Amino acid sequence: MKKEIRIGLIGCGFMGRTHSNGYRRVPNFFPELVYQPVLKAVCARSREKVTAFAQQWGYESFETDWKLLIKRDDIDAIDICTPNNMHAEIAIAAAEAGKMILCEKPLARTLAEAQLMVDAVDKAKVKNTVWYNYRRLPAVTLAKKIVDTGKLGKIFHYRSNFLQDWTINENLPQGGSVFWRMDADAAGSGVTGDLLAHCIDTAMWLNGGIRDVSAVTETFVKQRLHEDTGKLQDVKIDDACIFHCHFENGSLGLFESTRFARGHKALYTFEINGEKGSLRWDLHDLNRLEYFNNEDDAATRGWRSIHVTDGDQPYMNKWWVPGLSIGYEHSFVHQVADFLKSLESGEACAPTFQDAFETQKVCEAVLNSASSKKWQTTDVNWKTHAG
Numbered sequence: 001m002k003k004e005i006r007i008g009l010i011g012c013g014f015m016g017r018t019h020s021n022g023y024r025r026v027p028n029f030f031p032e033l034v035y036q037p038v039l040k041a042v043c044a045r046s047r048e049k050v051t052a053f054a055q056q057w058g059y060e061s062f063e064t065d066w067k068l069l070i071k072r073d074d075i076d077a078i079d080i081c082t083p084n085n086m087h088a089e090i091a092i093a094a095a096e097a098g099k100m101i102l103c104e105k106p107l108a109r110t111l112a113e114a115q116l117m118v119d120a121v122d123k124a125k126v127k128n129t130v131w132y133n134y135r136r137l138p139a140v141t142l143a144k145k146i147v148d149t150g151k152l153g154k155i156f157h158y159r160s161n162f163l164q165d166w167t168i169n170e171n172l173p174q175g176g177s178v179f180w181r182m183d184a185d186a187a188g189s190g191v192t193g194d195l196l197a198h199c200i201d202t203a204m205w206l207n208g209g210i211r212d213v214s215a216v217t218e219t220f221v222k223q224r225l226h227e228d229t230g231k232l233q234d235v236k237i238d239d240a241c242i243f244h245c246h247f248e249n250g251s252l253g254l255f256e257s258t259r260f261a262r263g264h265k266a267l268y269t270f271e272i273n274g275e276k277g278s279l280r281w282d283l284h285d286l287n288r289l290e291y292f293n294n295e296d297d298a299a300t301r302g303w304r305s306i307h308v309t310d311g312d313q314p315y316m317n318k319w320w321v322p323g324l325s326i327g328y329e330h331s332f333v334h335q336v337a338d339f340l341k342s343l344e345s346g347e348a349c350a351p352t353f354q355d356a357f358e359t360q361k362v363c364e365a366v367l368n369s370a371s372s373k374k375w376q377t378t379d380v381n382w383k384t385h386a387g
Ligand SMILES: NC(=O)c1ccc[n+]([C@@H]2O[C@H](COP(=O)([O-])OP(=O)(O)OC[C@H]3O[C@@H](n4cnc5c(N)ncnc54)[C@H](O)[C@@H]3O)[C@@H](O)[C@H]2O)c1
Pocket: 010, 011, 012, 013, 014, 015, 016, 043, 044, 045, 066, 080, 081, 082, 083, 084, 086, 104, 105, 106, 131, 132, 133, 177, 178, 194
């Protein structure tokens, strides 16, 4: 007997599309799940835009005011796909209305906002998850499995980059519906909350808590026209951020993110070096995991390039046949499936608001370190939930 989870999605931009695609594909590829998503309603402020989106993706109805969506008793779960400045207000209202919440990352603009969100879901005891979707790419999940077996031995280094180049043009504005990421009021921060938050989530999932950080940030274009005011205003986001850190397990971390690396569009990479082996991964070749095992026969030892497409590798028995690739969008399909599975099992669907709050602590420590030019402790209390 199937059970329905009636989704109310807020925001129909980039993430609105990836999530909608996830909900639509899950019943076909994860037919064994008891819970199945129903695209009940979508919300955006523009009536024209939201009706077109509802029709395109098969939502039964629409709203133009998210508060009305939350009030509806035919909605079980609220999915927050709005810019970062809306996350806290919507999530707190949704929790108070007893709805499950799936929230985009970063959890909030600041740690203080994130704390209110964690308090709200704890108080209401509602199911929650945050879309740090890269965990659910099969090669990244395989990296986690290898790390957890202890095959890498003691870990010495973790390094990660997230490089883009889309804001080099100094004539790009800030703010408004398109360039909200460049406006600190809407985004909270620049690359730290937008890109490094992903790197930090994956890093702590794979390698445990980050204890302290030392960071430097730069804003290369100091002023940009603001779309809302029409005035040239100071840019308050970080265009680039580099930090190094200590992990709780004694390893050293090195992270870099920028939107000024000409030629790089979304180059997310990580590498882990342990006593017995190393792993590395690159979003531009997302089905591959590279693995060096120092315990291999010395004559043939070298980096293995594992094409993660076999049925006994994470998630891959749900898709095609061995050797055939899947893509970026499947990470969202997998997160929907894992969320629905967690409703059956009663377990948390990681990363939860609490997990994303720990990531937010690191982001905040990074920004504080950059402005104070001092090392900052994070007070992270990292414990990895299953799944
Ligand atoms: N997990 C990931 O890899 C990933 C990737 C991109 C973005 N994100 C996150 O997803 C969120 C949305 O980003 P995006 O790229 O989809 O942005 P976007 O600009 O493409 O879409 C945002 C949507 O929110 C809508 N919106 C804004 N204010 C609203 C309101 N008051 N009521 C209803 N709708 C409103 C806009 O109309 C738009 O449709 C951000 O928090 C971002 O950080 C995550």
